[in-house]
Amino acid sequence: MTKQLQVTLAALMVLSAIRVPAQTTTPAHTTTTAKKKKAVAKAPKETATERQIRELREQMQNQQAEIDNLKAQTAAKDAELAAAQQAATAAQATAAAATTQAQSVGASVQANADAVASLQGTVTDLKNSNTGLALTISDTKKDLTEKIESPTALHYKGILIQPGGFIAAETVYRSRSLNSDVNTPFNSTPYMNTAQAFTSEFNASGRQSRLAVLLTAPTPWGKMGGYYEMDFLGAGTTSNDNQTNSYVVRQREAWVQAAVNNGFTFTGGQMWSLATEVKKGINEAPGAENLPQTIDAQYHVGFTFERQYGARFAYNFAKIHNIAIAIEESQTVLAGTTNAPTNFFFGSAGNTGGLYNSTGNGSTAQNYSNNVAPDIIVKYSADTKFGHYEVGGIARFFRDRYYPSLGYTTTVVTTATKGTNYTVTGGGFFANARVPVKKYAEIGVHVLQGDGTGRYGTSNLGDVTVKPNGTLEPLRNSAGLVSVETHPAKKLDIFGYAGGEYLQRTVYTAFTAAAPTTPVYVGYAPIQGEKDGACNTEIPPTAASGYAPGASSCSGHTRAVLEGTAGFTYRLYSSPTKGRIQYSMTYSYLTREAWTGLNTAGTAAVNPKATNNMVFSSFRYYIP
Structure with a gap:
């Protein structure tokens, strides 16, 4: 308001x-x-x-x-x-x-x-996805195309089939003729008593070409499969079981394998011996063997190998450790024995009905020993950051049948008498070590030492000799190899090897009934029992055929075989889908030294010796 x-x-x-x-004061109305x-x-x-x-x-x-x-x-x-x-x-x-x-x-x-x-x-x-999808489709298409056009393996049902091998064109030159292909019989290098020691040889061959197939089938418990490998370096009716068990077409390997997820593996068939060094682990696998990089199909003096039947149980534990035991085919190789008695035998020529060779081209018999048991081999290996190491042992069993009632004689006796079986054991140990020197080189050391293990050396010097009473005696032998393999470039390898094999002199004294006071020296390389004075004497041919070079009498029992090799391999082209083509060349100097013998008069020492210079070349294409 x-x-x-x-x-x-x-x-x-x-x-x-x-x-x-x-x-109130107003008058009336x-x-x-x-x-x-x-x-x-x-x-x-x-x-x-x-x-x-x-x-x-x-x-x-x-x-x-x-x-x-x-x-x-x-x-x-x-x-x-x-x-x-x-x-x-x-x-x-x-x-x-x-x-x-x-x-x-x-x-x-x-x-x-x-x-x-x-x-x-x-x-x-979506754009990125489409781009990635397009790339994936392109890569998948490319991968499928490559798998169709260049498969790494063939599929048959649940089996993976992988072919392998190589085709080879190879040559060999030897300063002293051996009449051999690219496979060198080291212990046969001729002394100066034969005309072949004065002629060289040049041979060219494609027989080392090799075909192989690997079959692998995965299973819920692991995997199983097998491997077969063959080449053409057999010699027909002269094939035997002594070292490579090879028959024409030459079966190099043929084995079956079952590997369980818990680390156990069983392998059975013809394969490299458990005593042969492998690159890694202990199991047999294609290319697992660590071979010298030689062209020579006999590899190198001092290298330990057999390629024969075996049944192998192996176990891998703690990732880097492996142990294995194997039973393998056995054969007895008798070293050249002086004054051998006639009261024994341990084998015979092959029986053609049993598909073994009975003779070699109608002349020399192909002998097979009557084995009492297989060879037993155990090995331990370890793969560490410092290299690959192996150590193992070989147990061997030699049996012959001898006739003690006949007494010592070098003359064949036909008197009916009862024989007795005699078995002696042999064996030894082996060790292999391979140490990498950064990524450019590897150094290897290989040793074999034992009694009766000469068959496992590449020179095949022999296992046993025979005593005057007709029983077998294993011979002490040693083998060693040092290897240096370098890789100065991705395509180039340069390598060198030095190896030797030794067989010990083993001699016994015997007396004949006709001359009970005159000693006779029996065994391997007795100095008194040999007359090697003719080992340096060349004699003329023995026939007019042109194929019969002369040779004088020369015991020349081998004491040691030594070899040094240098070579290179150059890979001209290498592709995981197209294969590899390479060229190799090696030079080797071989020495065969005999135990000291006596001259013809038996008064002066003679030291037979043979040498050989060998040059190999190889041009190969490897199947991827």
Whole structure:
């Protein structure tokens, strides 16, 4: 309420207070009426009080009018204010709705932006995926094409078939003729008593070409399979069981294998001997054998090997350790024996009905020993960061049948008598170590030492001699090889080997019934029993055929065979899908030294010795 209104109300209250006493003194109604009439007639004059009252009334009326006007205005303003408030409320509601809508639109816009970003990401991912898919499809197509056109193995049902081998074009030159292919009979290098020692030979051959196939079948418990390998270096009716058990077409390897997931492996068939060094582990596998990198198919003097039947149980434990035991084919090789008695035998020529060779081209018989038991070999190997190491032992059993009642004689006796079987054991140990020198070279050391283990040396010096009473005696032998193989370039290997094999002199004294006081020296390389004076005397041919070089009498029992080799291999091209083509060349110097004998007169010592220079070349293509 305004101050003006308050003043007006206060004035009305004062007037009311004045008005009330004046009415109490007013004359009777009749008097008032009379006065009015008089006034009609003539208005009396107003008194000052009346004037004041009238003015106040007028003012009150005016004020009331103003108040009413103010009320009306206030009401109008209140209405306008209410309308404004309603409009404001509506505006706020509209604004809130607009805000909500804006937020919704903003959220929708953000959602749309997110959806667009996600869509863009999806499109990008799809592009990348499509690119990757295209690359995958391209790679898969390429891989499938390669597998179809250049498969690493053939699949037949559940079997994986992997072919292997190589085709070889090879030559050999020897300064002293051996009439041999690329396979060198080291212990046959001629002394100077034969015409062949004065002629060289050059031979060219592809017979070392090799074909192989590996069969592998995975199983729930491991894997099984087998391997077959052949070449053409057999010699027909002269094949035997003495070292490589090879018959034409020459069966190099033919074995079956079952490997269990727990580390046990069984292998059986014709394979490399357990005594032969392998590159890693202990099990037989294609190419697992660590051979000298020679072209010579007889490898190198001092190298330990056999390729024969075996049954091998192997176990791998702690990842790097391996143990194995094997039983292997046995043969007895009689070393050249002086004054051997005639009262014994330990084998015979092969029986053609049993598919063994009986004769060699109608002349020399191919002999097979009557084995009492197989050879037994055990080996432990370890693969460490410092190299590959092997150590093992060989147990051998030699049996012959001799006739003690006949007594010592070098003359064949046909008297009926009863024979007795005699068995003697032999054996020895072997060790192989190969140490890498960074990645550019490897150094290897190989040792074989034993009694009656000469057959396991590559020179095949012999296992036993015979005593005067007809029983067998194993001969002490040693073999060793040092190898250095370098890899100066990815395509190039340069290597060198030095090895030797030794056979101990073993001699016995005997007496004949005809000369009971004159000693006869029996055994391997007796100095008194040999006359080696003619070992350096060449004699003329023995026939007019042109194929009969002469040779004088020379015992020349081998004491040691030594060989040194240097060579290289250069891989001209190598591809995992197309194979490898390479060229190799080696040079070897071979020495064969005999035990000291006597000259013809028996008075001066003679030391027969033979040497040979050999150069090999090889051009090979390997199947991938």
